[in-house]
Amino acid sequence: MKRLIAGLPFIAAVIFGVFFLWGLNPDRDPNEIPSVLISQPAPAFDLDPVPGLETPGLARSDLVGNERPVVVNVFASWCVPCRAEHAVLTRFVEREGMRLFGINYKDKPEDAVKWLNDLGNPYERIGSDLSGRTGIEWGLSGVPETFIVDGDGTVLFRYVGPVVGPDAVERFTQALKQAGALPKGAAS
Amino acid sequence: MIWGIFVLLTLVAIGIVLYPLLLSKSNTLTRGDAVPAILADQMREIQRDMDRGLISEQEAQAARLEIKKRILATTRNSEEKAGSSRNGGRVTLVVAAVLAPVIAAGYYLTMGSPEVPSMAFAARAEERAQTDEVTALAIQLRERLVSDPTGGPSEGWMLLGQTYQRMGRAADAVEAFEVVAEREDATSATFSMLAEAVAVANDGVVIPRAKLAIDRALDLDPSNPAATYFESLYYFQQEETRKAYDLLVSRLNQEEAYVPWMETYAAQINRIAAAADLPVVNLPSGPTSQPGPSAADVAAASEMNDADRAEFIRSMVSRLAERLEDEPDDLDGWMRLANAYTVLQEPDRAVEAYRKAEALLEQQPASDPRRAAVRAALERLGG
Amino acid sequence: MRQLIFAFCIGLFPFAANAVEPDEMLTDPVLEQRAREISKDLRCVVCQNQDIDSSNAGVARDLRLLVRERLVVGDSDAEVIEYIRARYGDYVLLKPPLEPATYALWFAPIAFVLIGVFVGGGLLMSRRKQEAFEDLGSEDENTVSEILRQNEAGDAS
């Protein structure tokens, strides 16, 4: 009994140690915030277009009834990583036939217009979320974030941070394929 | 000097390990000595507490008894072990004294950098002054170009753009290059530099606007290595790794002899190769310094840090001048050098350079616009 | 160190904001007080380990406004918290809800105290028997006083 009690601290330390070892897993990001939206219907929202752009606005109804799942990307011109991500998303739209909708988060319209003119505009629709309220509805924790929404309006996948770099692109591509968001026979 | 200090430190370390050899043998403190001292102190403590009336006589008695028992136990315990202390093992100590510095030296010789000098910030005033000078020059140059009613010579704008680029002010560089890009005399290099500046201004991303400039650059000169470099970077960022790789490799293979930008190419190829599991390339070692800022130098500059850039700018003008010593037939080179000297407010040298250009222009058709430019410049400089 | 995260927030969000600002506040002091209390229990999602009440991040400001909006509409405190939780999950609750996954957390302190009571009580019970006073034999007594005498000089001051 005495020996058992004396051994308890050691056992506790080993248990904690195992958790620490697990926690050091380089794939684990302690800052990642889980989403409650996965497998849930996309939140209701109705956003006006960005003034000065011809791209129409975005509402929840636009996400429903599509034959394939669509991608919703939250972006802003002030967001540095969004630039890098923009090129990747553009490629997905141009080469793979992905359908991309945008939520322009807390961005001055003139900045957004200039940004899209510089970089190109791959978005079918862009809603301007000036107040950030729609961002909250989506459980946004930062920009950029990217969601895949099914034809019935269910959120299938969420990517926090820019889809940049081989690992991120691979994960995103997998998610797109799994969701069936890419048209059949598309390149790649 | 530094090795002398290392030797000194090593000797100190050896001395420290050997130090016990100097100590006398007998003064080892044992438990049998140390513990009763403390217990005796506790006995006195009890007496004091009792004197203060903090504990009763009966409590004191019980406490004393406990301590006495401990004293007895300690004495018996240490009696059992007493007298077994040894003083041997000196050889081990010497071995340790030798081994310790060997370990330290072994580590240091692999990981240390004894050849790198220290450089206190205060001792680097000259270096700073040069950087400041470049900044001042850039400001002057810009003022002159902006105030020029004809919009300023393209060479001047190019120089300004390159200077900004190397100062890390990519957005300003873009502006400068764009002035030239809209002119008739824009060359392939103009567009490849513009592309680079745009990319750098956008956190290294070759955005569509940069791609447009690359395309123009390749239209004008398909062999422009900088343009191909950024084109490849564009595809790399588009995740078209294979295409990015092939572009670089095929351009590299077009060259027969060594050119400095190959280093940059090779580095980028190998980066892509590492990411995409493709074969790496090895450059045949070539001459390490080639005169004149080449397109690949420009490409390399994008990977430099600020200090390197500053260094780069400083040497740019002199490198140009040196190169022209060897290649006196480079008309545009002389024009650029002359312009640079003008900006540097060294009119004599500027005049000299313009004269060289003028001489070369003799062979050009009379309609060459550069003739007028040189004449105008010489007039301005009073040469 | 906390403010390092602010820098991070400023990088992620456009408008460097502050903790609660006057234009966010409700005129009704009771409602405002409730809003402040609720805000202290909600975690700012971009600024780790910080409540939205003191966070400078833009999204924290949006959340504060949202909390007040819900209160004005007539939600109870629990409803407001539930509203935010529905969007951000348990992660935003600085006070984890009592549910199976957090039983271990919430009962741990009680368990620790109980273990303490158990161990301490056991120890006290086992140690309480009266100690027998056995005087030392005269030989031992001599040894001890000899040792004490030797050590007298050690500390006499």
Place this chain on the structure above:
Amino acid sequence: MVPEIGHFALALALALALVQSVLPIAGASRRNAVWMKSAQATAIGQVLFVAIAFAALMQAFIVSDFTVRNVVENSHSLKPMLYKVAGTWGSHEGSLLLWILILAVFGAGVAWFGSNIPAETKARTLSVQAWISVGFLSFLLLTSNPFERVFPPPLDGNDLNPLLQDMGLAMHPPLLYFGYVGFSIVFSFAVAALLEGRVDPAWARWVRPWTLAAWVSLTAGIALGSWWAYYELGWGGWWFWDPVENVSFMPWLLGTALLHSAIVTEKRDAFKSWTILLAILTFSLSLLGTFIVRSGLLTSVHAFAVDPERGLYILGLLAVSIGGSLALYAWRAPEMEPGGLFRPISREAGLLVNNLILAAATGTVLFGTLYPLILEAITGDKISVGPPFFNAAFIPMMLALVVFMGLGPFLSWKRADIAGLLDRIRFVVVLAFIAALAAWYLLNGGPIMAYLAILGAAWLLFATLREWALRIRLFEVPLAESARRARNLPRASHGMTLAHAGVAVLMMGMIGSTGWKSEEIVFAAPGTEVTIAGFDITFEGATQVQGPNYIADRGTLVVRRDGELVTTLFPERRYYPVAESQTTESAIRSTLAGDLYTSIATPASDQVNNAGAWTLRILYEPLVNLIWIGSILLVIGGCLSLSDRRLRVGAPRRAKQPASDAVPAE
């Protein structure tokens, strides 16, 4: 050249540590006096070489030698000199070097001052200390070399985080480390005792000064960090239950328990295996803190760059040191003889309860801090454990602790006289209740918990004073006699009184500043007036001022009370262009009664901002200074105990003079 000397000196320190980790302990088991003695020289040599390395790094910071990568990344030529110096320990590498320096200092301290410790114990202890040195020196050299060079050097550095450019924070890590790392030597003593298989009152006496020194530093370090947070962060909070704060708090809690349980071991030869366990766990928690801060394991606001390789290396060190020592404990502790007997009401029992509560509180903080990680590992769910949890779980335990804290010193060893005890504290209990009721009557409002806390603090304060009065027989004997008695009391006794009173004072500060804080937040244009806690404050506008390496918006606030000018405050919001970050410099009018705390900011809404208004945040924090005063009392109390002559009972000189029955004069 200088950085290279530092680098080489570190290598030599590692080599000496290697020698020290083997020879003395081998000497102790083979009874080889020469080997045992080598520990003293190597321990002092280690501190010499590590100090050379530290000085070399500091020199590089002072002259801004940008050939050293660490200087480039953490300094800037324009930084004020003081913060260049502080930059030495501002980074992961530099702070680790400081960590190792302190480790070596404590080892050398035992080698130098431990003349009353028997050779064997000292040799084992120093060898164990050297094991830790070897672990951390190799960690430093292999994964985090502070002397990595850059050539050619960049023109200027990347600046130190402006938040760290603050006196409080510059001094906070060294003190904190002194505490953290100071427990290493206690750990080494404990492991040595386990190896030796013996723990006795003498052991407790040898360890006590080191425990005290570490505890005092840790107390000061935590208090300084808290103080920094209070005036630098701009909203008047002083404790946030952030993981980084928690990991420094846990060793403090356990260290406090250790300090008390070691007394029992010293006086009564009891709690021996428990004291050993506490010694091991206290340092283990310090190591855990180092690990958490440097591995990026938890989401925390920590300053160090995250590198999984480093995390793994430290985890390895943890596994060896903590795992090894606890395994040794499991093996050897049961063989230790139980100590003296005592009754359920006795000083021992009181200290036992104190220890159990402190241990339970530590367990709670540890569990709360790590629970998100544990849950994530098991279920994948992510949750947050924040201040509401800690407050709910921790505060009741502390209140219970306070009850025993007041009671404990009245109890005598072995068994206390219950009737006498009740007689002594009756008066104190009544007084405490009166104080709490008076507060209730006067303050009229505030949370119930706060009144319970007031009751607790009053009880603790009065009980501590009463106990002290009893000791010197205040008012029982003539005052002169009392004064003489007070002078004759051992310093440790005064130390305890001061420290316990310090806790009571600290509590009052905490209660005042949380329960009765008032706050006004307004948009202010020049001329705006705010009234708070009897002060009328006029905002006279803000101007932009240029600092040495920042630009600041400085507000001018004129504070009046009843029409009379009290003071003028200048809160600032600073922007550091090189580091691209902002800091809040609050302006505080500090009095014992409370702080008038002001800060200024740019309004979040552009509209308000464009209208030329500023956001003023004005707080009145009653009694908040008592927190720092209480902490200072704790530190002074610790220092007094540390200076107690009994801790330096010398090695015995064979007494030549005849024994005397006389009580040594004091």
